[in-house]
Amino acid sequence: MSEKIFITGGTGMVGSEIVPLFLQETDAHIYLLLHEKGIADDKASIIESFFSLPPKKEFLERLNIVQGDITKDHMGLSEEEYRGLTKVITHVLHVAASTKFDLPLGEARRINVLGQNTVATFARDCTHIRQCGFFSTLYVCGKRTGRVKETELDHTAGFVNTYEQSKYEAEMSLRDFSKEIPISVFRLSTVIGSSTSGKVSHFIAPHQAIRMMHLGLAAMLPGTPDFLVDLISSDYTARIIFDLFWKKFLPDTTFHIAGGRKSFTLQEIIDESYRQIAIVEPAWALRGYPKPAIVPGEVFDLFMESAIAANNPVLQSTLRALNHFAHQMLYPKEFDQKNLLKVLPDYKKNLPDIRDYYGKIIQYCLKTKWGRLQQHGTIDQVHTKNM
Amino acid sequence: MSYRLPKHKESVDELEKDGRLNSPASLLRQFGFEYCHFQKSSNDMSALLLESAQEIVTPKNREGISRIFLYSGVEDEIETGSNSNVLDLFRYPVAELRHKLGLTTPNVLAVSQQGCSGMLSIIDMASRLLATSDTPNDSILCVGADTLPKWSKREIMYNLMSDAAASVIVSRDCSKNRIVHFHQEIQSYYWDTPQHENELLASYFPLAQRAIETAVAGAHLKMSDIKWLIPHNVSMRSWEILAKLLHIPMNRIWTENIARIGHTVSCDHFINLVEMEKEGLLKKGDNLALFTFGFGASWSCLILEH
Numbered sequence: 139m140s141e142k143i144f145i146t147g148g149t150g151m152v153g154s155e156i157v158p159l160f161l162q163e164t165d166a167h168i169y170l171l172l173h174e175k176g177i178a179d180d181k182a183s184i185i186e187s188f189f190s191l192p193p194k195k196e197f198l199e200r201l202n203i204v205q206g207d208i209t210k211d212h213m214g215l216s217e218e219e220y221r222g223l224t225k226v227i228t229h230v231l232h233v234a235a236s237t238k239f240d241l242p243l244g245e246a247r248r249i250n251v252l253g254q255n256t257v258a259t260f261a262r263d264c265t266h267i268r269q270c271g272f273f274s275t276l277y278v279c280g281k282r283t284g285r286v287k288e289t290e291l292d293h294t295a296g297f298v299n300t301y302e303q304s305k306y307e308a309e310m311s312l313r314d315f316s317k318e319i320p321i322s323v324f325r326l327s328t329v330i331g332s333s334t335s336g337k338v339s340h341f342i343a344p345h346q347a348i349r350m351m352h353l354g355l356a357a358m359l360p361g362t363p364d365f366l367v368d369l370i371s372s373d374y375t376a377r378i379i380f381d382l383f384w385k386k387f388l389p390d391t392t393f394h395i396a397g398g399r400k401s402f403t404l405q406e407i408i409d410e411s412y413r414q415i416a417i418v419e420p421a422w423a424l425r426g427y428p429k430p431a432i433v434p435g436e437v438f439d440l441f442m443e444s445a446i447a448a449n450n451p452v453l454q455s456t457l458r459a460l461n462h463f464a465h466q467m468l469y470p471k472e473f474d475q476k477n478l479l480k481v482l483p484d485y486k487k488n489l490p491d492i493r494d495y496y497g498k499i500i501q502y503c504l505k506t507k508w509g510r511l512q513q514h515g516t517i518d519q520v521h522t523k524n525m
Numbered sequence: 526m527s528y529r530l531p532k533h534k535e536s537v538d539e540l541e542k543d544g545r546l547n548s549p550a551s552l553l554r555q556f557g558f559e560y561c562h563f564q565k566s567s568n569d570m571s572a573l574l575l576e577s578a579q580e581i582v583t584p585k586n587r588e589g590i591s592r593i594f595l596y597s598g599v600e601d602e603i604e605t606g607s608n609s610n611v612l613d614l615f616r617y618p619v620a621e622l623r624h625k626l627g628l629t630t631p632n633v634l635a636v637s638q639q640g641c642s643g644m645l646s647i648i649d650m651a652s653r654l655l656a657t658s659d660t661p662n663d664s665i666l667c668v669g670a671d672t673l674p675k676w677s678k679r680e681i682m683y684n685l686m687s688d689a690a691a692s693v694i695v696s697r698d699c700s701k702n703r704i705v706h707f708h709q710e711i712q713s714y715y716w717d718t719p720q721h722e723n724e725l726l727a728s729y730f731p732l733a734q735r736a737i738e739t740a741v742a743g744a745h746l747k748m749s750d751i752k753w754l755i756p757h758n759v760s761m762r763s764w765e766i767l768a769k770l771l772h773i774p775m776n777r778i779w780t781e782n783i784a785r786i787g788h789t790v791s792c793d794h795f796i797n798l799v800e801m802e803k804e805g806l807l808k809k810g811d812n813l814a815l816f817t818f819g820f821g822a823s824w825s826c827l828i829l830e831h
Contacts, residue, residue, distance in 0.1 A: 353724070354724040354727060354728060355723060357727040357731065358731070424714065425712075425714040426712045426714055427714075427724070427728060430731060431730055431731045431770055433769070434769065437766055437769045437770065440765060444760075447556075447762075448552065450723070450726065453726055453727065
């Protein structure tokens with residue numbers, strides 16, 4: 139029986155880089171669960187716009203679009219479609235999640251815990267299931283500090299935002315499923331964009347922080363200058379997960395996919411953001427926006443309280459955008475990668491250094507006006523020739 | 526140095542009742558404000574200015590005054606219309622002050638467009654001029670006065686505003702308040718204040734920190750050498766934040782006048798210094814850092830040795 143892979147979140151930042159690997163480097167059939175309405179019929183356009191591949195006949199034949207919703211029973215599929223899939227699917231890769239840091243906890247749980255469990259239940263229902271991969275985040279460790287092992291999960295340190303908490307709870311609930319199905323968990327760092335093209339398909343909190351600097355609205359960031367802001371590229375993350383999931387699958391194993399020392403410190407990312415923005419927009423540099431002050435959490439909170447009290451809508455929304463992730467920078471930690479390095483010993487050697495591609499990310503952000511000119515990931519307006 | 530405030534005084538509650546605040550009185554109180562002084566029936570600053578200057582121009586020092594510098598950050602209201610006389614535009618308070626003080630020798634000059642930084646800037650100008658003077662006892666009378674227009678509210682960007690005038694004599698051989706160093710950061714991109722209000726609010730703290738630290742370093746001092754940080758009387762909350770950024774305890778920032786008077790455009794430091802001196806808080810040799818931010822935009826810090 140040929141492999142049939144069921145993938146959720148296949149059009150997201152990492153998902154849209156993984157699916158092309160399956161299409162190009164395997165013979166497997168892909169079953170892509172898409173939430174979006176009305177696009178299920180147009181496979182050619184999905185292949186072109188989300189996966190940047192030509193709509194070859196072979197790809198069209200191997201790609202199946204399943205329109206559904208992980209937050210609904212049976213993923214919103216009809217009984218017939220659900221049962222049909224459980225008879226053929228051999229692999230499940232659950233990528234979909236809400237990466238919004240400011241969702242109410244109930245909403246974050248609905249998507250990230252219940253949604254995940256719906257997919258895990260589906261995997262368990264599949265009669266030929268061989269391998270399952272579930273995406274998580276490095277920050278399930280929440281406010282823990284120090285060295286964090288891949289084998290560790292339980293803690294009482296608390297969380298910076300509802301995303302971290304919901305993903306922690308999601309991992310907890312996978313423990314029960316892992317008794318019945320083979321599961322690998324991939325804990326990802328913050329995915330900043332493609333190291334080759336600079337493409338950012340989903341603009342998340344760190345991009346918002348850079349945008350605030352670009353707008354001259356970033357007054358301060360909590361943390362310390364030497365805090366390591368762990369970032370990783372979407373293309374390398376996709377390659378690593380493809381290898382871990384497809385080529386070297388290890389059940390009951392968790393992997394830390396982190397940028398480590400090939401990321402920036404907080405001071406470096408501020409300095410480099412200003413330098414790179416000035417390269418793309420020399421006129422911007424003449425504005426003389428000061429770099430945000432790096433401050434203790436209490437100072438940031440005091441400033442936040444003042445903005446809230448003053449009811450200044452622009453500063454409030456800016457600070458709220460920063461608030462839900464920036465406090466993580468008060469909890470320095472290092473992510474142990476023993477499991478990962480055992481399976482992929484060249485991981486660190488091949489890991490792209492953010493210093494080599496950050497300029498491309500900034501260029502992409504500015505040229506697409508922070509994603510506003512983006513259409514399904516294809517940016518005609520962006521010229522990457524000189525990147 | 527000396528200062529004058531209008532006699533009329535209102536609390537934030539009274540101002541709120543009269544519709545003269547943008548924010549609720551409770552917010553301004555939360556930010557440390559309680560009262561402000563303003564001219565109720567006129568926005569003529571000359572009377573305040575004259576009283577303030579008369580207090581420090583004495584028979585003993587008047588002959589040494591070679592120049593008068595006036596700073597005013599708020600333009601006078603000019604009546605316009607078909608019956609207006611264009612000559613009304615040429616009535617100069619600095620000349621009026623010279624005349625009413627009975628001074629016959631000083632040159633006069635008025636400066637504007639530096640927001641709340643103006644007084645510190647004219648004092649810096651004065652000290653630089655005096656440094657090149659070879660006249661014994663040469664001195665410059667620096668005066669500042671600002672009254673907000675009658676129609677205006679008494680709040681600017683979450684700060685309660687008073688009218689005031691202040692006068693300072695800068696002299697070559699003064700034994701007190703020696704000017705040690707002045708540093709000013711100018712960010713002219715922010716020249717259009719209403720257009721850049723949010724960017725200004727965001728940049729205030731990083732640039733305030735930079736201006737103060739640069740001034741202190743320029744005076745060959747450490748932050749711990751500064752006995753008093755003399756504030757402009759803006760929101761108490763902003764000083765709590767800045768104190769933490771500068772690693773200065775709040776008890777080294779003299780904030781008593783924030784509640785009593787609120788913020789004047791450019792006279793705060795001199796009002797505060799006069800009051801601190803009256804309270805016996807300043808000792809000879811104390812290093813003082815006077816910091817202010819002015820629309821336009823400038824972040825200024827003057828280091829004095831008392």
